[in-house]
Amino acid sequence: MIFKLVKHLLVIIFLTVFTQIGGVVYLLVIFGLKNFDNKIKLVVFLLMYVIISFVVVPCISPYFGRVRIVNSDYLQPRSFLYTLTNRNYVVPEMNEVLQSVAENYEKSKSGAKLIYLDANFPFFNGFPLLPHLSHNDGKKIDVTLMYKDGKGKLTNRKPSISGYGVYEEPIEKEYNQIDVCKQKGFWQYDFPKYLTFGRINLDLEFANEANKELINLFLKHQKVSKIFIEPHLKSRLKLNNSKIRFHGCQAVRHDDHIHVQLR
Numbered sequence: 713m714i715f716k717l718v719k720h721l722l723v724i725i726f727l728t729v730f731t732q733i734g735g736v737v738y739l740l741v742i743f744g745l746k747n748f749d750n751k752i753k754l755v756v757f758l759l760m761y762v763i764i765s766f767v768v769v770p771c772i773s774p775y776f777g778r779v780r781i782v783n784s785d786y787l788q789p790r791s792f793l794y795t796l797t798n799r800n801y802v803v804p805e806m807n808e809v810l811q812s813v814a815e816n817y818e819k820s821k822s823g824a825k826l827i828y829l830d831a832n833f834p835f836f837n838g839f840p841l842l843p844h845l846s847h848n849d850g851k852k853i854d855v856t857l858m859y860k861d862g863k864g865k866l867t868n869r870k871p872s873i874s875g876y877g878v879y880e881e882p883i884e885k886e887y888n889q890i891d892v893c894k895q896k897g898f899w900q901y902d903f904p905k906y907l908t909f910g911r912i913n914l915d916l917e918f919a920n921e922a923n924k925e926l927i928n929l930f931l932k933h934q935k936v937s938k939i940f941i942e943p944h945l946k947s948r949l950k951l952n953n954s955k956i957r958f959h960g961c962q963a964v965r966h967d968d969h970i971h972v973q974l975r
């Protein structure tokens with residue numbers, strides 16, 4: 713009995729941490745279908761989870777001040793899993809910024825897509841989207857960096873399956889914030905290297921110009937208050953805007969993605 717309770721509790725915590733609403737759906741199923749067998753419960757859970765995530769939540773989230781990011785040909789999640797786990801909600805202003813940046817970016821770099829990673833959950837300010845403690849108010853989003861292929865041509869391919877964890881390391885003579893943070897004992901600073909889910913597209917190279925242009929498009933928006941990228945990339949791309957900040961050693965390194973937040 714206790715084993716069963718602990719098992720249920722662990723599943724509820726896991727689903728809540730990763731999807732926000734999954735734990736509640738699970739509770740509804742185990743209480744609503746008490747006398748049914750586990751296979752039926754699993755099928756009903758999956759069906760309910762999908763229907764609630766794709767139909768119900770997007771209708772309710774605006775009452776909590778958040779909307780699902782509207783995807784287009786040029787604005788897309790790195791993986792369908794970001795959508796399936798409800799990690800794609802933002803305040804309406806952020807959705808507008810994303811639409812405008814994606815559209816303008818494609819205009820100047822034909823075919824280039826703005827690919828996003830973790831944003832926020834649909835409900836409750838203060839509810840963090842782990843492992844990003846600050847993604848808790850609808851005003852934060854991570855987007856991928858841009859790369860060139862082996863022939864020097866801009867591509868929408870990325871070097872990691874999740875979109876996180878493959879770093880554009882400091883080169884010789886560049887300031888190495890990573891070493892500084894790790895020497896201070898912040899062991900978690902390069903933890904996302906374990907979150908790649910696999911390294912792919914080994915031919916890719918960091919695209920200096922394209923990344924600079926993308927960051928500048930975000931900076932132009934008045935509502936964008938801060939952008940986090942690693943200090944060596946800030947100086948390599950000659951970005952002098954005061955909105956570009958160092959996130960601190962208690963966070964994780966930002967040379968695998970760009971963090972954008974609104975005021």
Ligand SMILES: [Zn+2]
Nearest residue numbers: 844853854971
């Ligand atoms: Zn972030």
